Amino acid sequence: MQSAYTWIFTTGIIVFFVVIVVLLFFTRSPIELPLSFNGDVEDIPSDSEINVAGLSEDARLSYERAKTWQEHHPPNSIPTDITPPQFVSIQEKGVSAFEFEGEPEANCFVAGRTEIQFMEGENCVQTNLPLPRNQDVYYWEAKMYDMPESTVVSVGVATKPFPSWRLPGWNRYSIGYFSNNGTKCFSTPFNSKPYGMPYKHGDVIGVGYKHRTGTIFFTKNGRKLEEAYSGLRWNLFPTIGANGPCQVHVNLGQMGFVFVEANVKKWGLAPSQGTLSPPPAYGTERDTVLLAMGTSNDATTVIDMTVPPPRPPPYENLLD
Template sequence: MARLFEQRYPHGTVNTEITREQALLIHEKGVGAWQLEADLSINALVQDKTEVLLMGGDNCIQSNLPIPKSNSTYYFEVKITEKPADVNMWIGVATKPYPYWRMVGMNKYSVGYNTSDGKVHNSTPFRGVKIGEKCIVGDTIGVGHNPRAGYVWFTHNGRRYSTTLMGLNYDLFPSVSADGPCSFSVNFGQRGFVFIEANVKKWGLAPIEGCLLPPPTYGADHGTVLLDAADDLTAENNSGSVHENDPSSSDNVSITIRNSSFNQQGSSNNPRIPNNAPQTAPKRFAPPNYQEDDPIAIQILEAKNTRIMTSSLKSHATETQPNLSEFLANSDFLP
């Protein structure tokens, strides 16, 4: 099956370099752009992008993006959170496409560290080089890659092994495989590494935070075509224009311009006022309230029940208040 897979997907037939869209994604999200992908053929469950549960069988899971090539060194770590004693895990890097049932390091263009015996397999299942020791639950395996020189090295619980594998000038993807149920967590640089040197030299796959620009400041879009159109509509609505279909508006007009020199069409009946004069209702002045302001009227109201009013009081009222002449003449309070 492995030979048939290699014949069907020879190396180089699929372009696995980081595309422009992927580069923009890395620029915006930083190391958060990397995540592990579980194909439908893989019996796996991925949570929070980097937490993986393999649920039995031979499975290999890889990241969605390859390791970049802009820096001299990149590094990531895998922590074993659950693994039975009889389950073997391989942690390393591999190209794409890679057979999902094949352990990392056993197929061409891949390198994998076997956590059961500490051996490293480089593109072959038959020969392994022992560089470390057996790993248990809670251990952390780190993988370092220099894309310019094309070599790969490993760490175990923060201690680097001296063995280095050369000649890996490919687009390599972080990969983890197992032949049974297990769970693990992958750190691409979103948190601190166990290997201290990687923290000091910042060997993560990308910065922790991306360079996504903040939203524009308030008012930065002032003067655009869309806002200018909205301002024109707002000014038109606030200009006091009356719509014929608005019954409330027509009622207000009839009340406002009642007893004025303007009709409902806005033209003036007064020849002294031009037709283009503003349609503003004149100020209305109510007549004075004589019952409250005039002392003579107060005396008349007080005497309404007596119906007795001397002529001197009447003459005094007409002399002091000429405007009351008509009111007194029509008053039924006087004899």
């Protein structure tokens, strides 16, 4: 009798493990791109010829041009670490040290450092400095200030250099959250995945970066979405792209965020005000000691700028 119970118990355990194995291997959906990524180029899925052939002629030419361009301009082709002078500039200016820069060939322009006006065609802009790595989280927001329904916007991050005619997420070393369908893309236009809701005129999209884990997450109108990707080990630059006319205003920390947690924990790219006082402006030295000259008895001569200098003698007196 006892042996029968033992046999039933053993059979039950075996059946249980078989069921678990079947569930693990046959019910999980295929994953095109893992959430975690270690930053190696080899781990980025290559685009199949079938996908590329399915593009329109203009899209295929743009894709192939950008792919060739990035082969000649990988992320390590130019220095992107924050240099000591740039670090001092951040301390002096605060968040004002960061600004978006439009490439000469891009059909867009930047006003007031953070107001981006896109024109016709596909274009993107990036900040002059990468996301820092001094605190745990960095965060910034982009408001769709003027955005027609026909324009697709992508908000995200990318390495530098990056092709200025491509949206972030469409090419290697970039991530984008797209307005038209709410999908996210990483390094290729062929692996878009459902992520959040689409966004339109008036919406505010935020981007957060946790450098210790290399994690990127997004927010929409102050609500945090799930983490998009992690394990990113490059120097990442805030990047915004659009395929048509629109206007985007960016808050890097110069004002309050819609995402309240970022305000409480001060997640901006830098303090709104610098911590180091700049050198005095020229001309403020009036009524102060401007020049101290050592004499034989080490006396100090003080020039008083409030007293006008004596007038020179008339010219005719010099002839006598």
